Amino acid sequence: MDKKLHKSNNRVIAGVLGGFAETYGIDSSLLRIGYSAISLFTGVLPGVILYIIAMIVMPDDE
Numbered sequence: 001m002d003k004k005l006h007k008s009n010n011r012v013i014a015g016v017l018g019g020f021a022e023t024y025g026i027d028s029s030l031l032r033i034g035y036s037a038i039s040l041f042t043g044v045l046p047g048v049i050l051y052i053i054a055m056i057v058m059p060d061d062e
Contacts, residue, residue, distance in 0.1 A: 007058050014055040 008018030010028055017035055021028035039047025 005058060006062070007055075007060050009061050013051075015061070016051060016054045016058060019058060019061070 003023050005023050006019050007015035008022050008028075009015065010018035010022070012018070012032065017031050018028050020026070021031045035047065
């Protein structure tokens with residue numbers, strides 16, 4: 001089966017991290033905690049910009 005990256009219906013904001021979690025078989029809560037921690041330690045702005053870009057580029061769930 002071919003997995004394609006998409007926004008998930010398992011949303012907190014836009015479904016971006018939920019989509020990554022579904023596509024790669026990762027727990028969505030752990031992915032959200034990790035993304036938040038990395039964003040805080042590297043400065044909030046790069047994490048927010050990457051999330052917004054992914055939100056625009058990723059297609060919605062079918």
